[in-house]
Amino acid sequence: MTESQRDLLGACFSLAIILFALFVTQRFLLPLLWAVILCIATWPLYRRALAVFKGHPILAAAAVTVLAAVVFVTPLAVGVTQAARQAPALAELVATANTQGLAAPEWLHRIPMGGDAIYKWWEATIGQPHGLAHLLQDGSVGRMQNASEVLKRVGSGLMHRAIDVVFAFVCLFFFYKDGAALQRQTNALGAHLIGETRWMLYSLKVPVAVRATVNGLVLVGMAEGVLLGIGYQIAGVPSAVLWAAVTGILAIIPFGAPVAFGAVAALLLYQGAASAAIAIAVLGMVVLFVADHFVRPKMIGSATQLPFIAVLLGILGGVETLGLIGLFVGPVAMTLFVTLWHEEKRLPHPVRPT
Template identity: 35%
Template sequence: MSTPQASAIHRALLIVVIALLMFLGYRVLSAFIVPMVWAGILAYVTWPGYQRLKRATGGPNRSAALMTVLLALVLVLPMAWGIYVLQDEAGKVMGRLTAQLSSGTLQTPGFIRTLPGIGHELEGFLDRLLHEPGALRAQLERVTQHVWGSAGAIAGGISRNAAKLGMTLVTLFFFYRDGEVLMAQIRTALQHLIGRRTNGYVQAAADMTRAVVIGIVLTALAQGFLAGVGYAVAGMDSPVFLAAITTLIALIPFGTPFAWGSVAIWLFAQGDVAAALGLAAWGTFVISWVDNIIRPFVISGKTHIPFLLVMFGVLGGLNAFGMVGLFLGPVILAVLVAVWRQWLEGEKAEA
């Protein structure tokens, strides 16, 4: 057998072995990809703080452990408090709604009766429901059974998410401790693949990643807080619960109006027109404008990424990867834009 043929067979076998190892590695790590991605996002966003802590404490193990514990407290304690408050307020909401339905005090709002074509039908349906205790009781029992039937699935989901959070924190410790070595290896591998442009690509991608993640989170937190203030002033009984839901919805571009708009419609349906109009005005001129200030300033101002691309990244990432896609989708598109721009600049420089 000639030497070129042997070399070709050797390369083909090497490619097959590497592809097989990569496939098997993916099968082994597939269950931990989401925690690894979350840990990578958290480590990268908080890396400057970790560097300051490392200089103050000395030693990678000590600083990585301390930073992980601090971040765990920042994440776990508010989440535990939020779950407690949400559970309490959600129970109160369901209790009041059930009590109103059972006692018949839940009346059709006046403006519903005046709706052309459907007003009388809606009023008649609600009256039949309220004046037939047997039908109402059966309906409430079906809802209760459905809720209890879902309790096991919810508990299982909470357990799985708690396990993922634990794996995220463990992975985060090692990302802090060995992050510099890992990034050096990634840079070396990229240099073998794309050459001297690696540093420009990595730096541009890093800047865009931090700006996108921070911009999305800050916008959602600000809108959720302002919405909570509006709910409290409007007289809603569960402002913390509603603010938490609004914060989650605010992670999705153009999602916030659906949150405060639904509350305003509820207030209007209950006959509290002044509170409904006030909340609608607060949402239109304050809550929604926060999105127009923070997101362009943090994301578009620093990275010059079109907002449309950020929106596609959030929605597409959510569809493709679940909750982590809210951050991973925009980051992927941001990295693509960074690589594209660096490549164009490199081509111009060479010309």
Template identity: 35%
Template structure:
């Protein structure tokens, strides 16, 4: 095979580099669309086979893209809306209590070690009517403005990523079959027949990682519903649904558990709050550290600890998509090690 650098090859490489540089801000959207298309392709193929012939390829892709968008985004939107509603209700309750003065909770005064000190601080700053409002008025307006601006930029950026991911997903569904053939042909020309096994491994790994996210969300939702019922927490099913919806993404579920515990503590239920916090964190740790790697390892030849590191490390580098991409990359690296280093030695 001739790999000599020619002006044509250099020009092609320059065009590729320029194209990647132009679209690098949309890499997250591209990866999210690729992962979703690969993971759901068997479902899409079955859906497409059952569509009437009068419905074209573009219409079928658009219909299935809409269904996948609802399936993926609806739980997250529900969880965010429910958390905002709970936060709004809590703020209204605090405002009503502040108008009459917020008394020191009995459990806080009786808490060991830091309890008396915290009770004294509470007594000096929050007992008088309007004290909480006065504290908020002392907050630096520029800091609040900066926080609001950062939140707005974060929301706008991720809304843009989601929008382009949906558009790209429809394109992948419509052109997926031809793209697969062209990719396989290009890899075969560049690498040889050795490329196909790696494509198959990556495909299985992507689907196993996505399946692990769905299983973890379901496991956490059901287990936390049971845990909150044991802890006698109010609206256990609602909070379990919120936590399960967020738990597909590593670490987001802990925010819901913490919010539940804070709400219970402020309403005067410290024992229930502490028990809910401990049980909720135990369930989330089990889901992230045991259930997710166990399910993902079913489609990968990776040891347990490597699947775990791939999920956590990928999330840190690429966000939500990295939960899938991380284990896939480590799976391919493991396969290369097996075939290029370990097998020849044997």
């Protein structure tokens, strides 16, 4: 067997081991990836904690892990708690609307160019007893299930998500504790595969992209939720805290916030509070305009040195391809692509013979 054949066989053997390891751990790859993103995003905080605890990695890792869990889990817990409190009332509202019909609001008549047609359609469908079920019966939402089936499915889903969250934070603790050793090993492997200069160029871009994306999406989304939540409270929106939590979560995704404050404005309009509905819609558009046109481009684009259109394509493409985790993976992929683009432009090109 020649040396090249041995190298090829060794590469195939290594690839087989990697694929087998991924196959065995595939159930936990997603929470593991979340732990990696959180670790990269909060690594400067861990370095400060390490200095506070005088170089004890276990204490520093435990403290930052607990802090991260409190920061990320508390808003989620508040939203779930508020949703659980409002679930019976919402279920009763839906059941009543389906059983007795939901009367069309009178303000539909005042909508120019089609308001009367919308009113008649509403009365013929949703306004009739069991009209809501008939309207949805052709879609998946219309496949009615009893309460025990719904609770069983929801409970199973929540249990799986809870396991994923716990596993992610356990991994986060070990990433903090062993992060320096992992970084050295990763740098050595990357330098061996693609060269030290190229590896250092790319490895420096990834943490910057992750931190900028987390700051630009999560922190800005939470700020939008808080600002609009204050507006919901002033406008007298029912369950304002729950709607604020929903707005903050949807605001993490670009153009997701309009779904939330649009639904709130529609709810106020249905209740007859037209002025409050208009005020919420205007406030939402102002907050969204400032966040998406000034704050996010500054926080993400300036840090990653990407045009915002590339950031936007990375975010939306990542969500479409990978789901929620794609919010953070997509901009990293675009950062690496743009880095490669600029690197290739700097490479010398062969001179064509004349």
